[in-house]
Amino acid sequence: MTELRQRVAHEPVAPPEDKESESEAKVDGETASDSESRAESAPLPVSADDTPEVLNRALSNLSSRWKNWWVRGILTLAMIAFFFIIIYLGPMVLMIIVMCVQIKCFHEIITIGYNVYHSYDLPWFRTLSWYFLLCVNYFFYGETVTDYFFTLVQREEPLRILSKYHRFISFTLYLIGFCMFVLSLVKKHYRLQFYMFGWTHVTLLIVVTQSHLVIHNLFEGMIWFIVPISCVICNDIMAYMFGFFFGRTPLIKLSPKKTWEGFIGGFFATVVFGLLLSYVMSGYRCFVCPVEYNNDTNSFTVDCEPSDLFRLQEYNIPGVIQSVIGWKTVRMYPFQIHSIALSTFASLIGPFGGFFASGFKRAFKIKDFANTIPGHGGIMDRFDCQYLMATFVNVYIASFIRGPNPSKLIQQFLTLRPDQQLHIFNTLRSHLIDKGMLTSTTEDE
Amino acid sequence: MTELRQRVAHEPVAPPEDKESESEAKVDGETASDSESRAESAPLPVSADDTPEVLNRALSNLSSRWKNWWVRGILTLAMIAFFFIIIYLGPMVLMIIVMCVQIKCFHEIITIGYNVYHSYDLPWFRTLSWYFLLCVNYFFYGETVTDYFFTLVQREEPLRILSKYHRFISFTLYLIGFCMFVLSLVKKHYRLQFYMFGWTHVTLLIVVTQSHLVIHNLFEGMIWFIVPISCVICNDIMAYMFGFFFGRTPLIKLSPKKTWEGFIGGFFATVVFGLLLSYVMSGYRCFVCPVEYNNDTNSFTVDCEPSDLFRLQEYNIPGVIQSVIGWKTVRMYPFQIHSIALSTFASLIGPFGGFFASGFKRAFKIKDFANTIPGHGGIMDRFDCQYLMATFVNVYIASFIRGPNPSKLIQQFLTLRPDQQLHIFNTLRSHLIDKGMLTSTTEDE
Helix, strand or coil, X not given: CCCCCCCCCCCCCCCHHHHHHCCCCCCCCCXXXXXXXXXXXXXXXXXXXXXXXXXXXXXCCCCHHHHHHHHHHHHHHHHHHHHHXXXXXXXXXXXXXXXXXXXXXXXXXXXXXXXXXXXXXXXXXXXXXXXXXXXXXXXXXXXXXHHHCHHHHHHCHHHHHHHHCHHHHHHHHHHHHHHHHHHHCCHHHHHXXXXXXXXHHHHHHXXXXXXXXXXXXXXXXXXXXXXXXXXXXXXXXXXXXXXXXXXXXXXXXXXXXXXXXXXXXXXXXXXXXXXXXXXXXXXXXXXXXXXXXXXXXXXXXXXXXXXXXXXXXXXXXXXXXXXXHCCCEEEECHHHHHHXXXXXXXXXXXXXXXXXXXXXHXXXXXXXXXXXXXXXXXXXXXXXXXXXXXXXXXXXXXXXXXXXXXXXXXXXXXXXXXXXXXXXXXXXXXXXXXXXXXXXXXXXX | CCCCCCCCCCCCCCCHHHHCCCCCCCCCCCCCCHHXXXXXXXXXXXXXXXXXXXHHHXXXXXXXXXXXXXHHHHHHHHXXXXXXXXXXXXXXXXHHXXXXXXXXXXXXXXXXXXXXXXXXXXXXHHHHHHHHHHHXXXXXXXXXXXXXXXXXXXXXXXXXXXXXXXXXXXXXXXXXXXXXXXXXXXXHHHHHHHHHHHHHHHHHHHHHHHHHHHHHHHHHCCHHHHHHHHHHHHHHHHHHHHHHHXXXXXXXXXEEEEEHHHHHHXXXXXXXXXXXXXXXXXXXXXXXXXCEEECCCCEEECCCCCCHHHCCEEEECCHXXXXXXXXXXXXXXXXXXXXXXXXXXXXXXXXXXXXXXXXXXXHCCCCCCCCCECCCECHHHHHHHHHHHHHHHHHHHHHHHCCCCHHHHHHHXXXXXXXXXXXXXXXXXXXXXXXXXXXXXXHHC
């Protein structure tokens, strides 16, 4: 997500000014023989120029600055178009895409670790990394299926057993990997193996755990999935644009091409964009209703009576703004007010995910996580800010939007013993009677 | 937990045979200048002999092998005595002890990282590590208080607000640390700083997350806290004893002093110990009843009608065993059968936590995590197997013992909107009527 990325097509792996300040350090393995330190000090394989030939020819007469600008622009439009298509295809496809993105990001990060240290021939490093990915995904997807497909799970006996012992099975699977790691420890590479163990687990924490929050946000309603992601993309583009045309003052050493002008311009543009997008989407049930699994049709249904968040309301405009724009009141969806919080986070804090990724790439002297998308780098380069955003949205919903999920409460109730169920029922009954929401006569109707 | 640990009082830091095979590797920092590589290659400060003077004098005429045997034995008895005292003092003290152990373990592991790389003067490394510890503890303890002290929390307005926005506050606190880390990145130490970031987060994952599961086990009933911990301690001692007297066949290269004889002997001894301890404790309500917070007395109460797990039952003995011991039936508590699973895990899988810790210590060429307990090393040396055990117990309870926590369900129900509460109430009512557990007439009594 480096903003004013003057990517000269054939630029060496690490920007020149980084080379002399970061003399190659020997690898932190116990017996770093000469051949190994040479493998470590040799720069990572330079990613060949990945711009499609047709684009190269079409833009051959432009300066490299503008050529890069066009390549990035065209690929950005292609990605946005792809985004619209998968939204149209609905929740199931979106979930599959989220899983693919997560696996690709994990692959990109693990490959960096592997490329840096493959000369050490660390036993089982990649096998164990993929195995841990499988275990963690099994655990999280299992929890999601148990939460959101409860009636389907209770209906099918094998699923019911897998769901009841889900945590035990997941923990056992993880333990197998943990024990295999302990057994794979080799005297001369202890420290390196522990670093790689930590590397895999932090990657699982950042990429896999947070990508499951994306899916949980999706179940709250597609709007909670689309608006945050769009705000991050919008901020990415707007900060790039504002920086490209007005950028003067460097923002942060980690990303020397980022400027304050881009940062601030991007912020205001994203807030306005968030307000407009929220206004448009709030009018469609398919975007605002929670995604639920319909047991009869065995498919997702997105139908409900929209909550107050998505009903137009009249708001009085504060005096100061009144004098500027002349309106006294304005009709808005309450969700639009929440969208300001989302777009502000996407603009001010989200980029720190990008700075973190930039720092990580500099630590390993690579330009991009991979070269999957011409002009943009790897998938992780595009999604580094999205993960932080997803966690924020999940926490925001849990804190400000909804309480516990009613259908989940009912599901858990149904798994209790009969005496526990009766105890809870009587407790609720006396609570509702106390609150005057229930009188014993209304119960009989 | 190295088993047949022949700790000569004044032995150098790393056992001799490790020295020549693990030539010092340069640190994986970007600009490892000579002074820094000397700092890294110099062995970590040798832990001064920490055996109390009075013990040294009393055991001065013994050989170092037996002297070490007595020092370890005496300190083990002291620790067991301490364990009994804190059990007597009740749940609140136990929770404080668990927190202290967790913080000390975290401190020991972070100090190792700091000692290895302090010459690099990594900005904010320790400050940020402690800050992240604070945030993660704030999050987990907040979740525990919200779960188990619900009525108290709902009664006090400040607590109610802190509880409602708990996840948002915790996430915000963490984000501040995350942004500070990004801002602390220094060009010449990127890679090392990311390693330390990973180091802190894996330590938080292993030590802090799992220690909160210890507290959750405690709330299920003190027996679920005491039996697992005792089984691990018993296995530690018995494996040491069996190895000390019968050890011949090395078990694993990581801990060359561990033997198959110790491993197997420890296993059978621990299973028998688990059965006996469970039998004794199952008879006491204070051990078997869930720990609950009493709002009236503002203290913990441990009183209940013991569940079926803790009621003596008659079991027929399988034919094979009948012929050996001559009994046809046996009266046991069902919990004793579960204790076999706990003691088996403590004996067969728990030690992998110890092997993991051994490998970690070898990776950084240290003998112990610290020298807090004479003859035993640091707190982490004593608790490396307990963390894995705590997670197993937590997963075991959730899978085989109880369903969702009824009081927690009621709590979540009370935070819902009135219309949602009525909807759930009516759903439960029709479910109970369907199941014949409720007829409309019984409701009016």
